[in-house]
Amino acid sequence: MPTNIIRPTKICKTCGRPFSWRKAWRNCWEDVRYCSERCRRGSKAAEKRP
Structure with a gap:
C-alpha cells in the first residue's frame, strides 16, 4: 500500500x-x-453544563 496517498x-x-x-x-x-x-463524548458533556 502506498504511503504517499493524500487523504481528505x-x-x-x-x-x-x-x-x-x-x-x-x-x-x-x-x-x-x-x-x-x-471528543464525541466530551461535546455532549459540554452541552449539558449550565
Whole structure:
C-alpha cells in the first residue's frame, strides 16, 4: 500500500485538531465531526453544563 496517498482531512468540532480519513469512515465520511470517541463524548458533556 502506498504511503504517499493524500487523504481528505477535517477539523474536530471539540478540540479543533485536524484529523484525516480512516477506512472505517469510508461510508459515512460526510457525517463524521469528531476525531475520536473521547471528543464525541466530551461535546455532549459540554452541552449539558449550565
